[in-house]
Each structure stands twice: as structure tokens, then as C-alpha cells.
Amino acid sequence: MPVTVVRFNLVEPGAGPASLAARYRAALEMAAYADDRGIDTVQTEEHHGVADNWLPSPFAFAGAVFGATRRIAVTVSAAIGPLYDPLRLAEEIAVLDLVSGGRLVTVAGIGYRPEEYAQFGVDWERRGRLQDELLETLLKAWTGEEFSYRGRTVRVTPRPCSAPHPLLLVGGSSKAAARRAARLGLPFFPSAHLPELAAYYKERLAEYGTEGWTMMPAAETPLLHVAEDPDRVWAAYGEHFLHEARTYASWQSGSIRSAVRSAATTVDRLRAEGVYRVLTPDECVAQGLDSLVLHPLAGGMPVDEGWRGLRLFCEDVLPRLGA
Template identity: 90%
Template sequence: MPVTVVRFNLVEPGATPASLSARYKAAVEMARYADDRGITTVQTEEHHGVANNWLPSPFAFAGAVFGATRNVAVTVSAVIGPLHDPLRLAEDIAVLDLLSGGRLVTVAGIGYRPEEYALFDVDWKQRGRLQDELLETVLKAWTGEEFRYRGRTVRVTPRPFSDPHPLLLVGGSSRPAARRAARLGLPFFPSAHLPELEAYYKERLVEYGTEGWTMMPAAETPLLHIAEDPDRAWAEYGTHFLHE
């Protein structure tokens, strides 16, 4: 079955609370419409403190989409892992996995904007270590068993719906990201078409004795917009295409 995706970042430069509220509600209705017509995936992602009002809370949005749909998956691509508390993120993803019956897909990246780390008072230079801790923690948390976390014994409940755990991919376009995914036996999602990085990931799978797969973006991202009057369509939508 082909994967068909609609993507929402919910940006609106110069928005008012009323206009953003209308935009968010429209996005949920569009997701419902897409679900009724066989679209397989709604994709969204997080950014913080952006002047164009980019969506900062993709899991809250995912919950609204799940409440309005029956079949469509929601892919959060990507969540900026080091900005999240590992235990709370494990809980939030588990609850969404339970609510949706396993329709949540999470891609964990480390981001590329130091100002987002500054906003949450997280050390940019520690992002690799924090990402390792986050991924290791959520995987342990989803077992429902006790484990050691920052010097204490913890247990996270409830267990998610998906077995052995909700679909979690490691995002990134660097060798450390590929190595991290291979070490943990998680799928790898490069943010660009990088066959050499996929090859490196597969080599590390062999090294670590783990299993995984790659979700590789296409080499080019085509745009096809059907219009009876291309000039009029470009005048109306062109700035949005260019922004995207």
C-alpha cells in the first residue's frame, strides 16, 4: 500500500490568537477529511520560539488528530529529543499509542537551532549525550519494568499498546546519529538523501549485532500542483511554495 502524506506545520506569520485557533481547527478537519479518503499519514514536527508561529507541541496536535480519525497514522518528524524530559516523553507517547491503537510514529532528532536550546535552558553542547539518555530511557520505560534512572529506581506506567514499543526512529544526517540508531537497534531516518550514510548505518548494525532499516528521503522533492490557470495559481500560492 503506498504511503500518502499530508503535512502540517501550522505556521502563520503575524497571526492573532483567533486566526491561529481557526487554523488549528481547520488542520484537524483536514486530517479527518484525509482519513476518510484513504490518506495514510499526517506528518508534523516541532519548533520553538519561531516568529512565524511554527507548531511547538506536536504531540498535543497528534492527540487531536487521533480523536478525529480512525485509521490515519501521525508521524512526528521530528521531535527535538534533548528538549524533553525522558520519563514524561515516554508517558506521553505511551498514552497516544494507547489512544490511537498504535498509530503514532516518532522520529527523534536533536535539532539544529541553538536558540531553541537556550529557550529551555538546555546545554547545546550536551545534545548528543542528552539524546542518548532520552532514547535509552524511553525504551526501558516502555517495558513497564523498574530500571535505574539518574541514580534512582523508577517505573513508568502504563505500557504502550504497540509491542514491543511504539515505532521510534532516530533522525539526523550525521554519522553519530546513524551510529546511535544502530547501537540501539532503531530505524534510521536521515533528513536528506544520503546513501553513503545509509551504508555507514548498515555497517554499524553488523558491528553492534542489531537489526534496523532506513527510511531514506527521495533525492528530489517534486511539487505537482494541478490548476486550470497556472499563472493565477502561482500568484495565489507561489509565495507559499517558495516558503516551504
């Protein structure tokens, strides 16, 4: 059976507080519904200072999801590591690990938007060193023992319940990220299907004498919406998918690449490209994907349509996948 994921970034261009509050409540209700129906994971991410209200606080959102659910995991993919205070993040993740019974998965990346670093007064050129410090600090902090941090002795309590520590992966699509993960003996999460980088990571594990594993995205991991009439959805709501795709595209330049990669400039081209797919239940079952990522509120999708697609997936697709 494929892994099933519901993705949220809570984008809603031009929304006021009341509309955003309703969207956040709907996301939590959707997470509880997905939990009851056997979906594996809620996935979220973070971006800052985005005009369309992109979620900036994935760990706060994760805590709310844990309060509304019993078994589903939450994957933060990815947290922008250098923007966090390492000690405070160690505390936040430890508390979330305790609250959830070990259901939090954190992918620590370094981001790809220099303007986010500028917003918080963090030096973009130091992002690699800051990421090293963050990861090293988290691993020391979660032992519950005293350690040296920036010239002083500190101790972080409480200890998390997961052993040896909450699940922490190093995200990225560079050799530097693979080396960092191998050196620290942490799992590696490439942001794209890159077998050669996984092989490089494995070589570095042998070099450092550490152990780890790669959580490799599938070659195809489209963002899905399920509908009885895909033509209707593309005609009525295709602009929502295109808005998100174009936003991601605007953040890419040179070696800076987001995980969602689309070159489409029109709804028709986006539909033909296949990064975003609106499928009937039969088509969804027939995809044969290793991972099914539902994106019910993509790009400001109306909440009612998001619910329609999620329910259709859970009621008509999941049972046929062996859930």
C-alpha cells in the same frame, strides 16, 4: 502506489489567536477528510519561539488528530529529543499509542537551531549525550519494569500497546545519528536521500550485532499543492511558499541543515527550483514519485485555498493512483 502524506506545521505570520484557532481547526478537519479518503499519514514537526507561529507541540497536535480520525498514522518528524524530559515523553507517547491503537510514528532528532536550546536552558554542546539518554530511557520505560534513572529507581506506566514498543526512529544526517540508531537497534531516518549514510548504518548494525532498517527519503520529495491553474496559485500565493522556504534557509549554516533545502530568494526562482511544486491533477499523477507530500497550509496559505488543493488531490489524483 506511492505513499501519500499531508503535512502541517500551522505557520501563519502575524496571526492573532482567533485566526490561529481557525487554522488549527481546519487542519484537524483536513486530517479527518484525508483519513476518510485513504491518505496514509499526517506529518508534523516542531519549532520553538518562531515569529510566524510555527507549531511547537507536535504530540498535542497528534493527539487531536487521533481524536478526529480512525486509521491514518501521524508521523512526528522530527521531535527535538534533547528538549524533552525523558520520563514525561515516555508517558506521553505511551498514552498516544494506546489512544490511537499504535498509529503514532516518532522520529527523534536533535534539531539544528541553537536558539531553541537556549530558550529551554538546554546545553547545545550536550545534545548528543542528551539524545542518547532520551532514547535509552524511552526503551527502558516502555517495558513497564523498574529501572535506574539518574540515580533513582523509576517505573513508567501504562505500558504502550505496540509491541515491542511504539515505532521510534532516529533522525539525522550524520554518522553520529547513524551510530546511535545502530547501537540501540532502532530504525534510522536520514533527513535527506543519503545512500552512503544508510550503508554506514548497516555496517554499524553488524558491528553492534543489532537489527534495524533505514527509512530513506526519496531522492525527490517535493512539497506539493494541486490546482487546476498553477499560474494562478503561484501569482496569488507564491509568497507563502517563499516565506516558508526562506525561513528554513535562515536556519542553515555550515553543517546545520534543515530537511527542506531551498536557495530561492524570489517566487520565480522558487517555482523553477522544484522544492515546492504546484501541479495540475494530471501533472501530479505523472510525477512518478514514491512519496506524495501535500502541504495544503504551507507558509500561511489561506485555509480556503488549502482545502481546494486537498480536495482536488483526493478527488482527482488519488483514484488514478489506485487508492
